[in-house]
Amino acid sequence: MGEFFSNVSRYPKYLITIILGVFAASLEPLIRRSKNPVTAISLIGALISGLLTLVFIVRGMVFPSSLL
Numbered sequence: 001m002g003e004f005f006s007n008v009s010r011y012p013k014y015l016i017t018i019i020l021g022v023f024a025a026s027l028e029p030l031i032r033r034s035k036n037p038v039t040a041i042s043l044i045g046a047l048i049s050g051l052l053t054l055v056f057i058v059r060g061m062v063f064p065s066s067l068l
Contacts, residue, residue, distance in 0.1 A: 034040040 030043055034043055
C-alpha cells in the first residue's frame with residue numbers, strides 16, 4: 001500500500017514538469033522572434049489583448065450583474 005501512495009505522490013511533479021515544458025517550448029520561438037521591434041510590439045499587443053480578454057471573461061462569469 002505504501003508503494004501505491006509513493007506512486008501517487010509523484011504525479012504532481014510530472015504535471016508541473018509537463019506544464020513548464022509546454023510553456024518553455026511555446027515561449028522560446030516567441031523570444032527568438034522578438035528581436036525585430038515590429039514583431040516585439042505586436043507580440044506585446046497580443047499578450048495584453050489576451051490578458052484583457054481573459055480578465056473580462058472571468059469578471060463576467062464572477063460578477064454577471066455588473067455588466068448591466
